Amino acid sequence: RLAVIDKCFSHETVEEIVDALESEAAQLNEEWCTLALKRLKEASPLALKVSLRSIREGRYQTLDECLVREYRMSINGISKPFYHDFCEGVRARLVDKDLAPKVFYFAGCTIVFFFSVQSF
Known part of the structure; x- marks a missing residue:
């Protein structure tokens, strides 16, 4: 594997x-x-792109830098305008437990804007 x-x-x-x-x-x-x-395919397209970027950057950062980046991402992830993805993910997994998010801020990975990922 x-x-x-x-x-x-x-x-x-x-x-x-x-x-x-x-x-x-x-x-x-x-x-x-x-x-x-x-x-x-079930995950938020924005979250996928932000997470991939974080993993790639984290390889070259110290622990302190990684923790600062993770904190910044957490705060930005629950802030407007992207808090909708977080709320929808919580609803789908924890509240309704249907594992079927209705709609994310971006419909697919190909339309996630570069500046949106950079803002995290």
Whole structure:
């Protein structure tokens, strides 16, 4: 699995990662790959892009820098205008437990604006 994980998640963008997972899922027909893909597609597109950026930046930061970045992301994640994604995720997972978020701020990863990710 590790080779497939490295192959899929080494891509630079969320869209490329999803494409790689779709390709591997079609070839391998393994449950973990299909489940990972399903979870990515259920998540907020903005959260996916912000998280990927955070992971990539965190590789080169000290613990103090990582904690500051995580704090900033947490505050921005629950602030307007992006608090809707957080609230919708909480509703879908914890309140209604339907695991079906109705709508996110951005409909898909391809329309998440660069400045939106940078604001975190």
